[in-house]
Amino acid sequence: MRSAEVRRVALRAASVGAAASLALTLDNARRIRRPDPTAIANPEPLNVxxxxxxxMDEITGCLTALRAAADRWPGRIRLLVLDDESTDGTGRLLDELARTDERIEVLHGTPTPSGWxxxxxxCEQLSRNADHDGVLVFVDADVRLAPDALVASVALLRTSGLDLISPYPRQHATGPAERLVQPLVQWSWMSTLPLGLAERSARPSMSAANGQxxxxxxxxxxxxxxxxxxRADVLEDIALLRAVKRSGGRGVAADGSAVADCHMYHGWREVRAGxxxxxxxxxxSLPGTVAVVALLNLLYVVPPLAALRGSRAGVLGYLLGVTSRAVSARSTGGRVWPDALVHPMSILAFTALTVDSVLARRTGRLSWKGRAISETTR
Structure with a gap:
């Protein structure tokens, strides 16, 4: 087959794939679950x-928002905070904050055991100290909950009949690196995972979750x-939903942009490290990683490159990808324009970050918050 014919076949395949992904994004935008800020929750025990x-820079803002959300909970509520061997004075600040609100219980963590x-x-230490009935809500320090977030999220959990929901917070992205990469978090599952099927399916592979x-x-x-x-999973949030499914439960990702905000990373250095x-x-696996990255580049990078050479099929493929990105952003509280227009650049940035991560793993250079990530992790 001549190279020109190969390019035409590749472009047609890319357009078909991008169109299918857009169709799924549109369907997910229609059916995605959202916590209702006007909902009423039953007064069951709640442990945050x-x-x-x-x-140090996040905890006061996080707890201020948590306390406001806790004020609206109709039943028993506990705010359990674990200082995980902080070195910057976070533990002392937590102790001071706890003295202002009896609902805040500060735990001081023990060293991480081997294999964890x-x-x-x-999170395990927190859960051991929490009530074993009612609902558990895991929150990250860089998340800011709306006052009705706890009531709305727990009400959604109960009315949906699910065992776990993950309301994705609205992701704040300011600098160029953040705006290129962060919107891909929601887009990745909005464009690939059929949410209606995922929440009914017992298959662990059909899972998306966010530990924030x-x-x-x-x-x-x-x-x-x-x-x-x-314990050994780097993506412990997705792994936890898979564990819930394996034990007979059900769960799904939701749009939490109306009840929570998160500024996950600040600048390229933090984006790369994260x-x-x-x-x-x-x-x-490595073959799976290579296959996914190659497919993303085929669907969303090859078409705009062809469009630059005058290909109408390339223009169509580019517009399909941009539309999918725009629909995802509009559905999850993200910035739509002009960010969606540079979707191919986002895919290239993601490719570079993936290569960097794989190389760091293979050379033993993985770490997070001053701790090495061992070869035993998954």
Missing amino acids: LLPVRDE LGKSWA LLVVDAAAYHRAGGHAAV YRKSLWSAFG
């Missing part, structure tokens, strides 16, 4: 679990083995 490590990753061990905000039935969490079941620790494991 917050693991923190070196979060730090965040999973912190996880709402889980306490009984289902313990039945799944809790964070002990995902994705370096995890992207190597995102697709299960």
Whole structure:
């Protein structure tokens, strides 16, 4: 087959794939679950679990928002915060904050055991001190909850009949690196995972979750083995939902942009460090990673390159990708324009970050918050 024919076949395949992905994005935008800020929750026990490590700049804002949300909870509520061996004075600040609100219970974490990753061990310690009934809500320190976030999220968990929901916070992205990469977090599952099927399916592979905000039935969490079941998983949030599914439960990602905000990374250095620790494991294996990255580049980078050479099929493929990105952003509280127009650049940035993560893994240079990520992690 001549090279010109190969290019035409590749462009047609890319257009078909991008069109299918856009169709799925549109369907997900129609059916995605959202916490209702006007909902009413039953007054069951609620434990909010917050693991923190070196979060002096975040913890006051996070707890201020948490306390406002806790004020609206109709039943018993506990705010459990674990200082995970911070070195910047976070522990002392937490003790001061706890003296202002009896609902705040500060735990001081113990060293991470062999075979565990730090965040999973912190969450495990929190869960051991939490009530074993009602609902557990895991929150990260860089998340800011709206006053009605807890009531709305727990009400969604109960009315949906699910065991775990993950309301994705609205992702703040300011600098160029953040605006290129962060919107791909929601777009990745909005464009590839059929949410209606995923929440009914027992297949662990059909899972998407975000540890920034996880709402889980306490009984289902313990039945799944809790964070002990995902102790060595870098992407412990997705792994926890898979564990819940394996134990007979159900769960799904939701749009939490109306009830929570998060500014995850600030600038290229933090973006690179954050994705370096995890992207190597995102697709299960090195061959899987290569296949996914190659497919993304075929669908969303090849068409605009062809468009620059005058290809109408390339223009169509480019517009399909941009539209998918725009629909995802509009559905999850993200910035739509002009960011969606540079979707091919986002895919190239993601490719570079994935390569960096794989190389760091293979050379033993993975770390996060001052801790090495060992070769035993998954």
